[in-house]
Amino acid sequence: MPIRSPRGRAAAYRGIWQWPLQSPARLVITVIVVVAVAGGVSFGVTSLAGRSPERGLLTGPESPSNPASSAPRLPGSPAVPLTPAPTALPPVPELEPKNLPLSQAPAAALSVAARWSAAWVRPPAGTTADEWLDGLRSTTTDEYLGVLSGVDPGNIPATRVTGEPRAVRVSPRSVQVEVPTDALTLLVLVVDTDTEGWRVAGYDRT
Template sequence: MPIRTPRGRSAAYRVLWQWPLRSPARLGLSAVLLLAVVVGAVAAIGAVRGTRGTTVASEAPATAQPAAPGADAAPAPTVLPPVAPLTPRNLPLSAAPSPALSVAARWTGAWVDHPPGVPAQKWVDGLRPFTTDEYLGVLVGVDPANIPATRVTGEPRATKVAARSVQVTVPTNALTLDVLVVLTDDGWRVAGYDKA
């Protein structure tokens, strides 16, 4: 074990870190001084960053109009373009693409084609050419024996049309299906259905 002497570098360090611990008043004073140093450092860093931002802004192209004397300086315009609305615009029902309606009719025809005892995989394979890959994962869990319809009884009719999707109703002998057809890289495919 090293011998502690009252002289030397380690003794000087020991005096420094023990000084705040000798009384509660010294400890409080040390905490306040430490806090002041941290706040000062943060303020200095913020000031340096602020001056960098103003130098970059002053190097902007000279196309901006100078502010009138005495007028408050307006904030610089942002360089980001405006964001387009995220909701698709609805098109008239007459604008429904005929390939989308055809896919909805053919998909519904495959959906109602489930003779008694047909394996679920064979039924899903019949839907595969008209269905998105993502939705096939959902259809794998459907038991075709639970589908009440056995035939399509009418023509598909568009109920909502957007640029890349069409909502189509197709009547069957048990219920009317509401089929969502979307435009993919492989053409129009069914991405979902529900009871109308």
Template sequence: MPIRSSRGRAGAYRAVWQWPLRSPARLAVTVVVLGGLVFGLVSLGGSGGAASGGLIAGGGSGGNRWDSGSSGVSATPTPTLLPPVPELTPEALPVSRAPRQALETARVWASAWVNHPDGTTSQQWVAGLRPYTTDEFLGVLAGVDPSNVPASRVTGPATATRVAARSVEATVPTDTLTLRILVVDTEAGWKVSRYDRA
């Protein structure tokens, strides 16, 4: 039967574990050394992961090189040249070519825009604009308070300022300002998609 003593393997382990606990200075040194080791391992693991990530990212092409080398075919990628894309420029038409329906839509929309007697709710005001406005722009107009619209009447006809194949920009004068209105050709006819102050 073996004789157990404090000089055996367990005693050696016990001495190692008890050494830091014998004084606060030893404990502090132990914590600093262990912290440094952990930090070093983590930083090495991070850079090793990045290196391995680089190898993984390039692994597909490296594998291709190995396979193509064995078959005698070069694996150098050939750059693909795309044809140049022509610059998109809208085709402008003479102002005299503005469709009458587009100008009429701009005028009628402006008349509905200035129509906001006292007590008109936002829903009522937007309902008057709805037949002449695109669905996307109606969402913007729904957030407008009609009491903030400064004009109260249209004072002249709509005049085209820019004309394209499927859009017309027109100005409409009111009693306080001039509106710049963009009318676009949709499946449902000419509709206003934007306005601003001229």
């Protein structure tokens, strides 16, 4: 028969709460039931948290949200894209040697070095700079002739050539020639100009 009065319901609730306390056995049973109910609730919440909010499926490598697993794959295609093989470079042709044997020095280059050195040494007193420069014009490149235009020939220490020219470095288009003088040794650079033949394009002192 249902309990209709508030006093009756209160008495019923009090009887329920006091039931576990009436004996140790009842208390143990109550604790076991409460722990079991709490474990079931926790398991249900964990299962719901592992589901995708959009599809209701577990997320991970097998879920449709993973682009790698959902991409279509042709039959027989590899699972991982293959790295393209490196392109082989064409063979490099052998370069021509920069230096040649000294015996291959052109005689014309040695002759130009000797004539230029004889015209370069300090001229006799009274010779002007323009006259000295004119003596070098036929054996000097136009570019280097402009550099020599600023030289005062009166300051040149050497007065004469004392020996024969000797090639010290030979290349296909240039020759370095040593020319001894009474004050120093000239290292003359003679180049092949194509249009005017061999001409002096610079010098150094040793």
